[in-house]
Amino acid sequence: MQIQNESQPYDTINITPMLDLAYVLLVIFILMTTAGVQGLTMNLPKPSSKPSTEQHEVKIVQIQESGGMLMNGVGVSLAELETHLSATKARDPKFAVMIKGDAKAPYAGVIAVVDLVTRLEIENVGLVTAKIGS
Incomplete structure (x- = not known):
């Protein structure tokens, strides 16, 4: 058995830990760049340069916790809502x-109103949302 002299410096460098780190950084880089590329492609409408001066009616249909419906604050059934929306569209x-x-x-209840609006072919439909906590 031969004993090496402890006073001699190492003539090789162990690069295995450095390669492990390089591979981990490469994998993180690949994951982060592909995550940034993914998403939805949307063609958003562009605003017109002049404001619209047209005034149109707005009907707010509320579906309550009990399942009842209000149109502009007045209680209505689904049949009455259909009658009011048809008359307004006329x-x-x-x-x-x-x-x-x-x-x-x-x-x-929400689906029933959406179906009704679709059946009446009403084009300007929106869902009212609120910020959480308000």
Whole structure:
């Protein structure tokens, strides 16, 4: 058995830990760049240069926690809502309907109103949302 002299410096450098670090950094770089590329591609409408001076009616349909519906604060049934929306569309074809569902409202009520608006072919429809905590 031969004993090496401890006073001699090492003539090789162990690069295994450095390569491990390089591979980990390479994997992190690849993951982060591909995560930044993913997403939805959307063609958003561009605002016109002049403001619109047209005034159209807005109907706010609220679905309550109990399942009841309000149109502009007045209680209505689904049949009455259909009658009111049809009459409003006859007067103003470009009127808007805003659907506002209570957080604890049955989802079927919101779907029923969306189906009604689709059947009546009302084009300007929106869902009213609120910030969390307000």
